[in-house]
Amino acid sequence: MSVQTDNASVPTIAARSEGDDRDRAKTIAIRRRRRQTMLNIGIRIVSLIVVLILWEVFGAKIDQTLFTTPSKIAVAAVKMIGSGELWAYLAPSLLVLLIGLSIAVVVGVLIGVLLARFWILDLALGVYITFLYSIPSVALVPLIVLWAGFETSAKVIVLFMFAFFPMTINTYQGVKNVDPKLLEVGRSFRCSERQLWINIILPGALPFIITGLRLAIGRGLIGMVLADLYTAISGIGYLIVRTASTYEVDKMFVPIVTLGLLGVGLTAGVRLIETRVAPWTKSGQQD
Numbered sequence: 001m002s003v004q005t006d007n008a009s010v011p012t013i014a015a016r017s018e019g020d021d022r023d024r025a026k027t028i029a030i031r032r033r034r035r036q037t038m039l040n041i042g043i044r045i046v047s048l049i050v051v052l053i054l055w056e057v058f059g060a061k062i063d064q065t066l067f068t069t070p071s072k073i074a075v076a077a078v079k080m081i082g083s084g085e086l087w088a089y090l091a092p093s094l095l096v097l098l099i100g101l102s103i104a105v106v107v108g109v110l111i112g113v114l115l116a117r118f119w120i121l122d123l124a125l126g127v128y129i130t131f132l133y134s135i136p137s138v139a140l141v142p143l144i145v146l147w148a149g150f151e152t153s154a155k156v157i158v159l160f161m162f163a164f165f166p167m168t169i170n171t172y173q174g175v176k177n178v179d180p181k182l183l184e185v186g187r188s189f190r191c192s193e194r195q196l197w198i199n200i201i202l203p204g205a206l207p208f209i210i211t212g213l214r215l216a217i218g219r220g221l222i223g224m225v226l227a228d229l230y231t232a233i234s235g236i237g238y239l240i241v242r243t244a245s246t247y248e249v250d251k252m253f254v255p256i257v258t259l260g261l262l263g264v265g266l267t268a269g270v271r272l273i274e275t276r277v278a279p280w281t282k283s284g285q286q287d
Helices: 003-059 072-081 085-117 117-132 135-150 152-176 180-188 193-231 236-243 249-277
Strands: none
Touching: 003 072, 072 085, 072 249, 085 117, 085 135, 085 152, 085 249, 117 152, 117 236, 135 152, 135 193, 135 249, 152 193, 180 193, 193 249, 236 249
16 A cells, blocks of 8 residues: 555656746746846946946036036926926927827728738728838928918827838838748637637737837837928927027926927836736847
8 A cells, every 4th residue: 555655646746846946936036037137227226327327427518508418408397397497388389299100000901901811902092002101201391281270180190100101111011921831720620700809919029019109109209309390380209499598508408308208208118018018029139
């Protein structure tokens, strides 16, 4: 009886040992990932400190009517935030960015999918997408203002023109670059067209769509500022021009830095969403 008990306990001990090894490996992987994350954060902080120090040192040696230093920008930012001046100009621009970018993302993804799915539409409309994308968007701004006027609608159209093409082109390329072997496997399991799109094509194209969204954010910020310059005496773009014309360089850099921080924040938000909805796209990337 004792021999039988010992033989029966061998698989249990082996399974327990295997489970312990998996837990240990998982713990080591988590620790290694945390160390890498802390290292990445440390490198970025050190890099930021070095850049600010160099900027402060060399910026102080340049004519202050042409350039400024981070310390003076910080002082000006505190004053502009405290008085509400920065938000008064930033809020209308953010509204335009939200509306224009949202429309560009939805329409861009939809058209990109349709062009990639239906070859007739690709042949009929693809040349027009290329034609419009080849034209500098700045050249179309006066025409848009002429048609839409100087109100918020004109700003939204300008921003849409800047953000639309990265979304469309990247979505199109993403759908076209889905591995044909995956589609063959799906069809061999008799997946419907809807199931192929939901389970294979769109997940496979998602890295391209995310890349398009990052590009659209950057181009959208450019379009937002450009729309402010052309359409009305409002928005953060006008604040930059106004402070530059009065040689308030420290105040001029506040909205410029704000735009940079806004771009970094939006891009980080996209990456966070990417890790939630498509964690496989993070393989090989640094945090």
